[in-house]
Amino acid sequence: MATRTRRSQRRTEALSRERIVETAVEVLDASGEGGLTFRVLTERLATGPGAIYWHVANKGELLDAATDAVVAAALAIEPAEDTDGPQDGVRAVALGLFDAIEEHPWLATQLATQLARSPWQTVTPRIFESVGRQVQALGVAQGSWFTATSALVHYILGAAGQNAANTASGRDLGPDADRGEFLDGVSRAWEGLDPDEFPFTRAVADQLRDHDDREQFLAGITLILAGITEGITAGRPLSA
Amino acid sequence: MATRTRRSQRRTEALSRERIVETAVEVLDASGEGGLTFRVLTERLATGPGAIYWHVANKGELLDAATDAVVAAALAIEPAEDTDGPQDGVRAVALGLFDAIEEHPWLATQLATQLARSPWQTVTPRIFESVGRQVQALGVAQGSWFTATSALVHYILGAAGQNAANTASGRDLGPDADRGEFLDGVSRAWEGLDPDEFPFTRAVADQLRDHDDREQFLAGITLILAGITEGITAGRPLSA
DNA sequence: ACCTGAACACCGTTCAAGT
DNA sequence: ACCTGAACACCGTTCAAGT
Numbered sequence: 001m002a003t004r005t006r007r008s009q010r011r012t013e014a015l016s017r018e019r020i021v022e023t024a025v026e027v028l029d030a031s032g033e034g035g036l037t038f039r040v041l042t043e044r045l046a047t048g049p050g051a052i053y054w055h056v057a058n059k060g061e062l063l064d065a066a067t068d069a070v071v072a073a074a075l076a077i078e079p080a081e082d083t084d085g086p087q088d089g090v091r092a093v094a095l096g097l098f099d100a101i102e103e104h105p106w107l108a109t110q111l112a113t114q115l116a117r118s119p120w121q122t123v124t125p126r127i128f129e130s131v132g133r134q135v136q137a138l139g140v141a142q143g144s145w146f147t148a149t150s151a152l153v154h155y156i157l158g159a160a161g162q163n164a165a166n167t168a169s170g171r172d173l174g175p176d177a178d179r180g181e182f183l184d185g186v187s188r189a190w191e192g193l194d195p196d197e198f199p200f201t202r203a204v205a206d207q208l209r210d211h212d213d214r215e216q217f218l219a220g221i222t223l224i225l226a227g228i229t230e231g232i233t234a235g236r237p238l239s240a
Numbered sequence: 241m242a243t244r245t246r247r248s249q250r251r252t253e254a255l256s257r258e259r260i261v262e263t264a265v266e267v268l269d270a271s272g273e274g275g276l277t278f279r280v281l282t283e284r285l286a287t288g289p290g291a292i293y294w295h296v297a298n299k300g301e302l303l304d305a306a307t308d309a310v311v312a313a314a315l316a317i318e319p320a321e322d323t324d325g326p327q328d329g330v331r332a333v334a335l336g337l338f339d340a341i342e343e344h345p346w347l348a349t350q351l352a353t354q355l356a357r358s359p360w361q362t363v364t365p366r367i368f369e370s371v372g373r374q375v376q377a378l379g380v381a382q383g384s385w386f387t388a389t390s391a392l393v394h395y396i397l398g399a400a401g402q403n404a405a406n407t408a409s410g411r412d413l414g415p416d417a418d419r420g421e422f423l424d425g426v427s428r429a430w431e432g433l434d435p436d437e438f439p440f441t442r443a444v445a446d447q448l449r450d451h452d453d454r455e456q457f458l459a460g461i462t463l464i465l466a467g468i469t470e471g472i473t474a475g476r477p478l479s480a
Numbered sequence: 481a482c483c484t485g486a487a488c489a490c491c492g493t494t495c496a497a498g499t
Numbered sequence: 500a501c502c503t504g505a506a507c508a509c510c511g512t513t514c515a516a517g518t
Contacts, residue, residue, distance in 0.1 A: 015483080038511060048484045049512075055482095059511065112352035112401050125433060125441045132440035145440075146447035151395065151460035158398025159390075161352050193365060200372035200385075201365045207386035219478060220391035227466035238459060255502080278492065288503045289493075295501095299492065 015047060017055040021065045028066060028106045036063075067110045068122045074100035075130045087225050089134035094156050094221050097127065098214070101160040108164035111157055127153055140228060144238040148228050155220055163213050183209050255287060257295040261305045268306060268346045276303075307350045308362045314340035315370045327465050329374035334396050334461050337367065338454070341400040348404035351397055367393055380468060384478040388468050395460055403453050423449050 013019065023044050027036050038049045038059070045052070056062045074096045101107045114123060132149040140148050187209035190201050231238045253259065263284050267276050278289045278299070285292070296302045314336045341347045354363060372389040380388050427449035430441050471478045 037509085039509085048486095050485070050514080051483050053512070109349075109353045113349045125430060125438055128444075129438050129441045132444065136440060142443075143447075146444045146451060147456060147459045148463070149440075149444070150399075150456055151463045154399035154402055154460060155391065155395045155464075156398070157401065158396070159394035161397065161401075162394055190365065198365055198369050200376060200389075201369045203382075204368075204372065204386045204389070207383075211386060216387065216390055219387045220394060223388070223391045223464055223467035223471070223478060224395075225467070226470045227463035230466045230470050231463070238463060277490085279490085288505095290495080290504070291502050293493070 015045060015051055015055065017065070020045065020052055020055055021062065021069055024062055024066045025070060025104070029104055033063075033106045033109060063110060064114055064121070064123075067107065067114050068126070070100060070104050070107060071097070071111075071123050071126055075126055086134070086137040086139070087229075089137055090131065090152065090225060091218060091221055093130045093134055094152070094217070095214075096130075097156055098160050098163070098217055101164045105164045108161040112161060127156075131156070135228075138225075138228065139232055141232070141237065144231065147238045151224055151228075152221070155224055159217050159220055163217065183211075255285060255291055255295065257305070260285065260292055260295055261302065261309055264302055264306045265310060265344070269344055273303075273346045273349060303350060304354055304361070304363075307347065307354050308366070310340055310344050310347060311337070311351075311363050311366055315366055326374070326377045326379070327469075329377055330371065330392065330465060331458060331461055333370045333374055334392070334457070335454075336370075337396055338400050338403070338457055341404045345404045348401040352401060367396075371396070375468075378465075378468065379472055381472070381477065384471065387478045391464055391468075392461070395464055399457050399460055403457065423451075 020041070023041060024036060027040055027044065031040075036059075038052060041052060042049055052062075056065070075093070077096050101111075111123065128149060131152050132145060135145060135149045135152065138148075187205045190198075190205035190208060193202055195202060228238065260281070263281060264276060267280055267284065271280075276299075278292060281292060282289055292302075296305070315333070317336050341351075351363065368389060371392050372385060375385060375388045375392065378388075427445045430438075430445035430448060433442055435442060468478065
């Protein structure tokens with residue numbers, strides 16, 4: 001113990017790709033995508049930009065790596081083996097991603113843009129795999145695996161993105177404005193829309209006010225699951 | 241006719257917010273989001289940056305306006321009154337957005353980030369309204385309007401975003417690489433994934449290769465519609 | 481092999497000055 | 500009211516030089 005000089009000392013360890021990505025995630029969580037600059041990064045890591053570029057090709061790759069790290073962590077939370085039914089497996093994976101995006105609002109935008117940049121690279125297969133296994137467990141015919149999984153993944157990404165928007169905006173309104181007040185404001189804005197142009201939107205303004213993001217998200221999953229199982233019992237392939 | 245000096249002369253008309261937004265859309269279509277800079281804009285409009293800032297608050301607002309203009313145009317294509325069934329109304333609106341995103345790939349990212357910036361402002365109500373009216377026509381109980389419409393909108397945005405990614409990436413591969421070759425490459429990449437970590441993804445690699453984006457998109461819509469109508473016939477509210 | 485840090489090209493935005 | 504264009508602060512990225 002005397003020979004090993006205290007390892008407990010705050011590890012100002014060498015720069016590494018891992019440490020850079022880790023720091024990037026911290027910065028993104030704290031100040032969003034706009035807050036992630038090489039200047040901030042070099043300060044927090046106590047280096048120069050060149051050092052970072054030694055480990056990472058460019059900012060895009062850094063964002064990709066940050067996204068992948070967070071998504072991987074979110075999906076690593078395996079759903080309990082003995083859930084009520086196979087449908088709960090899908091719900092668990094979906095909620096895992098939902099929560100990750102709520103925790104890291106930058107993820108939503110990032111998933112959209114990353115998929116647009118280096119699409120089917122790492123993140124998409126990861127999500128596809130997790131959702132797809134649950135779809136398999138559902139008893140979907142093999143020929144419909146891709147269709148059913150795609151539908152779920154698209155919905156999850158779309159819904160999560162939209163929801164991250166809500167969460168992030170709620171924050172911007174300042175410390176006093178909570179989620180309820182935020183929705184209240186949007187709901188009132190909807191009620192103030194042109195009656196001729198937006199009759200439907202006005203009609204559901206109160207449903208918007210009262211809705212719960214998480215519940216709503218799950219309701220959508222349930223809807224898709226109903227469509228999938230309906231196809232299973234009918235014994236026909238899931239196609240247009 | 242003699243008094244009016246030829247109006248047909250290329251209208252180098254005065255700068256206007258409308259003309260700026262129009263030009264922005266052209267630039268975005270031609271060279272993507274990265275290609276839209278104030279320098280390019282000032283050159284194409286033959287002015288200085290200050291002139292643009294007189295009509296537009298900042299780049300974000302310009303992107304919002306461009307997004308709104310394109311979405312509005314896409315949704316303005318009213319579905320034919322006498323379609324086969326009420327479900328086709330939903331399909332028509334969904335395809336309108338799908339096509340718009342395919343035509344303007346930057347729309348996908350933009351929709352995601354715009355919703356994250358100024359969420360329920362103009363674009364969301366527009367989409368919500370169009371989809372919602374078709375949901376009404378479907379015979380969904382009023383209490384489930386918001387849920388059903390949300391599910392569809394989330395799916396549409398998620399799917400369209402993903403698909404824009406494909407389209408855009410296909411382009412990047414150069415003039416010779418067409419969509420088929422692109423999917424072929426991704427499919428092979430999926431087949432090369434770790435068998436222990438990605439069994440499902442590997443199993444659907446061939447379904448990815450053979451799939452058609454548009455068909456797949458519609459299959460998802462059908463799935464959700466099945467879930468919705470299943471709820472209608474069962475006579476219970478659409479909730480989690 | 482890994483890091484330093486000055487330098488570069490470019491970007492969004494501002495603003496005093498013009499008409 | 501609308502436009503000009505130089506100027507500013509900041510950003511991602513490079514690279515010769517160090518260890």
